[in-house]
Structures are given as C-alpha cells and as structure tokens.
Amino acid sequence: MQALRERILQEGKNLGGGILKVDGFINHQVDPALMDLCGAEFARIFSDIGATKILTAEISGIAPALMTGQHMCLPVVYARKNKPITMPDQVYLTLAPSHTKGRMVELIISPEYLAGGERVLIIDDFLASGATIAGLVRLAEAAGARVIGIGTLIEKSFEGGRTLLAPLNLPIRSLVCISGMENGQIQFGE
Amino acid sequence: MQALRERILQEGKNLGGGILKVDGFINHQVDPALMDLCGAEFARIFSDIGATKILTAEISGIAPALMTGQHMCLPVVYARKNKPITMPDQVYLTLAPSHTKGRMVELIISPEYLAGGERVLIIDDFLASGATIAGLVRLAEAAGARVIGIGTLIEKSFEGGRTLLAPLNLPIRSLVCISGMENGQIQFGE
Numbered sequence: 001m002q003a004l005r006e007r008i009l010q011e012g013k014n015l016g017g018g019i020l021k022v023d024g025f026i027n028h029q030v031d032p033a034l035m036d037l038c039g040a041e042f043a044r045i046f047s048d049i050g051a052t053k054i055l056t057a058e059i060s061g062i063a064p065a066l067m068t069g070q071h072m073c074l075p076v077v078y079a080r081k082n083k084p085i086t087m088p089d090q091v092y093l094t095l096a097p098s099h100t101k102g103r104m105v106e107l108i109i110s111p112e113y114l115a116g117g118e119r120v121l122i123i124d125d126f127l128a129s130g131a132t133i134a135g136l137v138r139l140a141e142a143a144g145a146r147v148i149g150i151g152t153l154i155e156k157s158f159e160g161g162r163t164l165l166a167p168l169n170l171p172i173r174s175l176v177c178i179s180g181m182e183n184g185q186i187q188f189g190e
Numbered sequence: 191m192q193a194l195r196e197r198i199l200q201e202g203k204n205l206g207g208g209i210l211k212v213d214g215f216i217n218h219q220v221d222p223a224l225m226d227l228c229g230a231e232f233a234r235i236f237s238d239i240g241a242t243k244i245l246t247a248e249i250s251g252i253a254p255a256l257m258t259g260q261h262m263c264l265p266v267v268y269a270r271k272n273k274p275i276t277m278p279d280q281v282y283l284t285l286a287p288s289h290t291k292g293r294m295v296e297l298i299i300s301p302e303y304l305a306g307g308e309r310v311l312i313i314d315d316f317l318a319s320g321a322t323i324a325g326l327v328r329l330a331e332a333a334g335a336r337v338i339g340i341g342t343l344i345e346k347s348f349e350g351g352r353t354l355l356a357p358l359n360l361p362i363r364s365l366v367c368i369s370g371m372e373n374g375q376i377q378f379g380e
Contacts, residue, residue, distance in 0.1 A: 015275075021276040023274075024302070024303065027274070028267065028268065028270060028274075028276075028277070028303060029265050029267045029303040030259070030266045030268070032259040035256065035260075058248070058249045059268075062220075062252045062253065062256075066220060066222050066225065066256060070226055073223065075222075076219065076220045077220075078218065078220070080249075082291070084218075085209060101272070101274075102275075109218075110218055112219075113213070
C-alpha cells in the first residue's frame, strides 16, 4: 500500500539486526488516519471471506485490528500477554517468542470471546518470524474457531514467517513487504 | 453517554471489590463501532481546547484514544509499560500502581514523541484512583508539555480519582459515571 510504504520511507529506521523502527506512526505514536487507511484496505482485501471476528495480539496489533474491525463491522479480540483479574480461571493460553523482548511471552484468550464455529481474520502489525501469528492460530484452533485469513501491515519476507505459516494454506496478505535490511538499507519487495 | 451506559447495563459485570468487567466491549474484546462513538464524543467535548496530541497508556486506553485521535485529526502516543528495544536509552519514566495487576508498573514515553510546548489531551478507559492518569500527567510535565484536558470512558467516582486530579485544575470528562458498586449492583451517577 502506497501510503504506508511512503511513511516507512520517510520515517522508518533500520536499527540493524532486522529491527525496523516504526515507533512514530505504529508502535508508540500512532497515526490514526494511516491506521484507518490500512483498516480500509484490509476490509477490501478480505471482504468476501465471511469473517465473524478479528483477532490480534496486544499491543501493537490493536490499532490496525481496531480499524479493520470498524470497516468490516466486526468485533476485535486482542490476546492478552498477562491474565487480568477480570478473566476466568480457565483460558486458552499459548507461548510465543517475542522478537522485541527476547523471551517467550504468553498469549491468552478468554473462552468467553472466542467460540467454536467463529471465522477468524488475524490482523497484526508485523509478519516477521510468524511466531506470534502461529500462536494466535493455535489459540483459535483450541477454541474450535477457524482462521480464514491473515493480514499484516509490514512483512519482513527475509525472516521466514510466510514459510512457517504456509502449511496452514490460508490467504496471507501484507500491505508492505520488506525484502531486505542489509547495510542500513530498507529494501521493498512484492 | 447513552450508548456506553446501555452497554455497561447489558454486558458489564460487577466482580466485587470495585472491579467492573467490561471485557466484552473494551478490555479484551473491543467493539470498534462503540469506540468510534466514544471517540466522536470526546472530539466534540474537547473540540475547542487546542490539543496537539492525544496521550494514553497501553493497553486498554489505546482503542478509545485512537478513535478520539481519528476524529480530532491528532497523533496518539501510548505510554509503554516495558521499554522496547526500538526506544532510545534516555526516556521519560514514571511508576504508577496498577489496579488490576496489584503492583507498580512503569509508564514510559520516548522524548521523540512528546516535546515541550505540546498541548496534550489524556484519554483512558477508566478513571478510578486516578493513579495512571496522574502518572501520564507527570510524564507530560517532564517533557515540558502541557496537559489541557482528561477524558475517560468510565469513571468510578467512589474511588477518588477526580479528587486526586482536582489540584491540576483541568477539565475532566467521563462519558459514564458509576457512583457505587455495592451489593453486586452497578449504580450510575452524574
């Protein structure tokens, strides 16, 4: 998507080690208008898959998922990384490695908000190793729900997430693809 | 606000100990359309205060803050509770007690996204003890920014947040006020 690609070119920073800093418009400061455009684009891409719910992971997935949910008139569930006291004792829980934290984190969903038979569209900020999204897929499957599509703002195609998720045989769409970050550059792919 | 009040009546749960569970439309599953209505209402209330930035705290503040930012055409900054590796070494950091976690949590903002001279509107999900919002105010002041208004979805007026924040002499507006939660009830106030 042109608007997101241009913003990455203007403000994205290659911090080395495959880390793309987009804290100025996605991960710390958020540009609501840009997120709204991205949500509209996901809604267009996934208009005919019959989703009944959007699923994401806190924290950075919330903004694009919320805007997608608004455009698709669907509720958004975000997997929590800590179990709040408002959640029942019995939950769906899985572990996923966090790229930016350097350790395993929990992903937790209450059975109250993800039921058998739901058709789930996963939306997240990054598709990197695919580990977080694979965790969300496991949670959906544990709930008896069916994941029917995956959308991410930015794919780092050199980190293998698409290969990891390929056996799921699902449509995976990223609004911007980054094919390489060698030598301080940000290379865009298809 | 009528729509939010009705939703609390329909789906909110009094878990005792002053804990109001709104996980079905704010804190775990989010209703984007309701959050959009709330954002529009905050934009109406605070239309003439000349805000330049919306400030909130992860995680549950993000949805209402994002929608408010969209309606007011303003960027949204969410204070992080863990410092990601994309953040510079030098940050604004304060501690605030977490009601739902039962311990102190850090609130962290990068100086890159909150500058001196900014006029900050704080948006959050709950006004309870006021401790998180007081923490956000401290961060804004540390950055040399000026907080010019505070908006929350739900105020629990019996927990004293408004009294704690009163010395700031700022407009504090809540879309719904809950005046008591005794005996399993949810009592609404003005």
